[in-house]
Amino acid sequence: MLAFGPMADDDSLRTGPHVGSGPRIRSRAVPFAGPGAGAGPLTWGQQHIWEVMQDTDSSRAMGAVVPLTDGKDVDELASELAFFMARYESMRTRLRIAADGTPVQEVAAAGEAELRVVEVPDDADPAAVAEALSEDWQATKFDYEGEWPMRMAAVRHRGAATHVVVCLSHLAADGAGVGVMMRELGERNMETGEARNAQTAISPIELAEWQSGPAGQRASGASLRHWERVLREVPLARFAGPPNADRPEPRFRQATFTSAALRTASRIVAAALGTAVDSVILGAYAYVLAGISGVEPVVIQGVVDNRFRPGLADASHPLCQNGIFAVEVGDASLAEVVERTRRASMQAAKYAYFDPKRQKELLARVAGERGGAVGIGCLFNARSRSGPLDAEALGAERSAAAGVAAGAAVARLREAAAERVLTWGPPLADFQDVMITFDEFDDAAALLVEADTWRVSVQQMEELVRGIEEVVIEAVASEL
Known part of the structure; x- marks a missing residue:
């Protein structure tokens, strides 16, 4: 399996590991800002999956490799990542683990996400590289306190983006939730990049407050x-x-x-x-x-x-x-x-x-x-x-x-x-x-x-x- 290493901490566009004729990896910083900052307990659904994640020593990550057939470039994929981070509070949430082991979620109002850009050598198969990255990410537990719960990469071959790789911590979304995200991504205003419906769904912190009431x-x-x-x-x-x-x-x-x-x-x-x-x-x-x-x-x-x-x-x-x-x-x-x-x-x-x-x-x-x-x-x-x-x-x-x-x-x-x-x-x-x-x-x-x-x-x-x-x-x- 190809070793892609941990997510980068710096905010610059950097040239990453490159060995022989293997893929070259760069990191692009993607700024985001959105409503709903704050801190609070996990919702019932999050508590349920958190317990499963702890029992199985896994992030129960959900990964996907999507071939790009519509000519999207890295700029457009960066725009999509910014949309996800701004629109959904759970995508810009990190955990703080209390002394008794109880997780508290903290939602950031703004920050920077990382878009990996994987340059595949001309004689290599970009689909195989994308699949290898997806497998690597799904097998690697998220750093819940230091990493955003969404990993995204653009795979490029011979000057064009060929695949997008996405991996989500299960604490941030479930299968039906991913469906919501993809639907709203497709419906967004392509000129402004904003969601068609300005009203966001109930946030995890708001829902946790209702559930405790x-x-x-x-x-x-x-x-x-x-x-x-x-x-x-x-x-x-x-x-x-x-x-x-x-x-x-x-x-x-x-x-x-x-x-x-x-x-x-x-x-x-x-x-x-x-x-x-x-x-x-x-x-x-x-x-x-x-x-x-x-x-x-x-x-x-x-x-x-x-x-x-x-x-x-x-x-x-x-x-x-x-x-x-x-x-x-x-x-x-x-x-x-x-x-x-x-x-x-x-x-x-x-x-x-x-x-x-x-x-x-x-x-x-x-x-x-x-x-x-x-x-x-x-x-x-x-x-x-x-x-x-x-x-x-x-x-x-x-x-x-x-x-x-x-x-x-x-x-x-x-x-x-x-x-x-x-x-x-x-x-x-x-x-x-x-x-x-x-x-x-x-x-x-x-x-x-x-x-x-x-x-x-x-x-x-x-x-x-x-x-x-x-x-x-x-x-x-x-x-x-």
């Missing part, structure tokens, strides 16, 4: 009453068998399962049921998890984007928290389980807005009263969310699978399933029992499975993702 605490209380009902109604254990006696190392593992067949089959099922694709994947997860764990009802925590709440639709900072639900699988069909999990997860989403400190107190209290902690370490996150597919899409999806009738569609799906890929990633620092993260792309669906292999074995991790694919294909074969 009477209205926020009432909302938290309602959510935690739902959590308590679930915690008291389900068995303590999430898995019938004992922990993995082999105690393998590395303990915490991750793998990505990529399948074109799963994408097509899940869309066929979604169209037939008149529901969203991520609802199908969640239902299949619950269905397979019941068999692997041997415990019912299945208890799942789902990651909920709270932007559906009043006043939060255009916020870029993290708003996701976990909702919790329990669902019986029994001998129900996948279609029945999908409907059960859909209803239960909607209820869980309503109550996924709470004070994390009060939630910890609740978990400890219930554990003390029940004689042990309730196992809630099975999680689900749909990074690719869609609305219900139109029923007319059913015929189109079957045609996409085979070009003919349903029977041939199933045969083609089984052929495509043979081309699925399971790729193991680097070990994790820490994790709960198991989590599935769903992504849907133009040509395939992807399931990221992360697990504590002392609780869920490597074999069970594979059984889980392959089982989700198989049960969805079987639903197509049985015509639901």
Whole structure:
């Protein structure tokens, strides 16, 4: 991997490391100024992701490499970086860690960000250099107290900018928040560089203040009453068998399962049921998890984007928290389980807005009263969310699978399933029992499975993702 080094501290345009025929790196200072300076506690969503970041010893960074096909130059990319820094308080926020370890966020009114300019030798591949930089940045933890939470670079080749590389600390934004940022960037006034809507969304400091007040605490209380009902109604254990006696190392593992067949089959099922694709994947997860764990009802925590709440639709900072639900699988069909999990997860989403400190107190209290902690370490996150597919899409999806009738569609799906890929990633620092993260792309669906292999074995991790694919294909074969 290419070594790109730490972000620069100086405010000049400097020539950076250059070894042999490798890329030459310069640093361009980008001034910014914006409203909303101040200091305050983290929001509930920020507290949630901060705890995950600490547990996993990672910034949970979100990175992207975007090819430039519109002729943008470095000046235009610097203007975009200045827009992000000025528009969004979370992008010009650094932390101050209190003596007891509690983070306090401090928003700057003005400052300078750094735009890396990476000059690629004529005989090198700029796409490969951009990908290497992105991987390097995502693997390098942010300096929360000394670094802005947004890293950006322009990759140039033969005198022209070819790619832009961006990396964000998860404490500053989540996936839906990035969507807000990109939408507002595209809508801005190109002459002035200002946002089309002068009114900014509620800032993290403003939201944290509301959450600590009477209205926020009432909302938290309602959510935690739902959590308590679930915690008291389900068995303590999430898995019938004992922990993995082999105690393998590395303990915490991750793998990505990529399948074109799963994408097509899940869309066929979604169209037939008149529901969203991520609802199908969640239902299949619950269905397979019941068999692997041997415990019912299945208890799942789902990651909920709270932007559906009043006043939060255009916020870029993290708003996701976990909702919790329990669902019986029994001998129900996948279609029945999908409907059960859909209803239960909607209820869980309503109550996924709470004070994390009060939630910890609740978990400890219930554990003390029940004689042990309730196992809630099975999680689900749909990074690719869609609305219900139109029923007319059913015929189109079957045609996409085979070009003919349903029977041939199933045969083609089984052929495509043979081309699925399971790729193991680097070990994790820490994790709960198991989590599935769903992504849907133009040509395939992807399931990221992360697990504590002392609780869920490597074999069970594979059984889980392959089982989700198989049960969805079987639903197509049985015509639901």
